[in-house]
Amino acid sequence: MEQIKVTIAGPRGRMGKEAVELVQNTPHFTLISVIDHKGEASLDVPVYKDIEECFRTETPHVLIDLTTPEVGYLHTKTALEYGVRPVVGTTGFTPEELNELKDLAESTKLGCIIAPNFAIGAVLMMKFSQMAAKYFDDIEIIELHHDQKLDAPSGTAVKTAEMIKEVREAKTQGHPNEKETHSGARGATIDGMHIHSVRLPGLIAHQQVMFGAEGQTLTVRHDSYNRASFMSGVKVSVETVMKLDTLVYGLENILD
Numbered sequence: 001m002e003q004i005k006v007t008i009a010g011p012r013g014r015m016g017k018e019a020v021e022l023v024q025n026t027p028h029f030t031l032i033s034v035i036d037h038k039g040e041a042s043l044d045v046p047v048y049k050d051i052e053e054c055f056r057t058e059t060p061h062v063l064i065d066l067t068t069p070e071v072g073y074l075h076t077k078t079a080l081e082y083g084v085r086p087v088v089g090t091t092g093f094t095p096e097e098l099n100e101l102k103d104l105a106e107s108t109k110l111g112c113i114i115a116p117n118f119a120i121g122a123v124l125m126m127k128f129s130q131m132a133a134k135y136f137d138d139i140e141i142i143e144l145h146h147d148q149k150l151d152a153p154s155g156t157a158v159k160t161a162e163m164i165k166e167v168r169e170a171k172t173q174g175h176p177n178e179k180e181t182h183s184g185a186r187g188a189t190i191d192g193m194h195i196h197s198v199r200l201p202g203l204i205a206h207q208q209v210m211f212g213a214e215g216q217t218l219t220v221r222h223d224s225y226n227r228a229s230f231m232s233g234v235k236v237s238v239e240t241v242m243k244l245d246t247l248v249y250g251l252e253n254i255l256d
């Protein structure tokens with residue numbers, strides 16, 4: 001099997017550490033360098049503080065980005081400009097940024113995978129929710145994460161709402177005269193769906209989608225109890241991005 005040369009941005013982070021381990025333990029992947037803005041990563045590969053400095057010296061096939069929303073967007077754009085295929089787990093990109101990156105991937109004819117959630121169980125939770133939304137159109141999404149998370153709502157919650165939006169007519173939920181006596185009580189809304197973000201120490205990454213109809217509710221829930229749960233999705237993304245010539249948003253679009 002052809003060796004895939006990988007650079008990882010964010011190697012000291014919670015996800016970055018797992019990704020380093022994954023790449024180092026996968027025989028057909030080679031970790032050739034990492035990008036760490038503080039230069040503090042302690043690994044036996046070159047550590048670059050800046051992505052352009054890295055790509056002027058190194059020629060990875062794939063960049064795995066697990067950083068922060070602003071940095072992740074810049075890294076993805078720079079990677080495509082340097083002919084490197086991005087696999088991005090970083091969440092919090094705006095729709096405009098996603099569109100711009102899609103155009104760039106198309107014009108450079110390079111594969112790029114942006115996956116708000118790499119856990120197979122989370123992908124199924126989103127797909128089951130999309131199926132259920134055909135029959136239940138009153139929906140509340142509750143996402144629960146550790147309290148160090150920067151973005152809210154989570155990328156997974158936004159993606160879930162977008163997938164549901166494909167199959168459900170927009171509607172205003174709750175009482176037409178409903179009024180928040182405390183701002184934010186009803187959460188964020190996407191297409192009429194309410195999204196509630198819980199942040200607590202002790203949590204990792206969890207989401208439940210609740211559907212209600214006359215006399216019944218249905219709850220679809222997924223829990224990630226550790227970050228190893230995301231790594232099979234990262235692995236298949238690194239393999240698949242080598243065969244793509246466009247941007248794919250969401251792991252569900254590359255799984256059979």
Ligand SMILES: NC(=O)C1=CN([C@@H]2O[C@H](COP(=O)(O)OP(=O)(O)OC[C@H]3O[C@@H](n4cnc5c(N)ncnc54)[C@H](OP(=O)(O)O)[C@@H]3O)[C@@H](O)[C@H]2O)C=CC1
Pocket residue numbers: 009010011012013014015016035036037038049066067068069071088089090091092115116117118119151155230
């Ligand atoms: N798609 C998925 O399945 C998953 C996605 N995520 C997403 O992945 C991202 C990372 O999450 P997580 O690992 O928990 O976050 P962490 O905060 O643990 O890690 C982020 C890392 O990025 C580093 N960083 C910040 N700026 C730069 C830069 N300019 N260059 C290189 N590294 C930089 C930070 O460094 P420093 O420590 O110095 O700040 C930190 O080490 C988030 O957007 C999160 O939402 C998380 C889990 C699963």
Ligand SMILES: O=C(O)C1=N[C@H](C(=O)O)C[C@H](O)C1
Pocket residue numbers: 091116117118145146149150153154155156157204205206
């Ligand atoms: O920050 C996290 O931890 C996670 N972020 C992703 C998201 O925003 O959906 C994926 C997962 O939920 C963990």
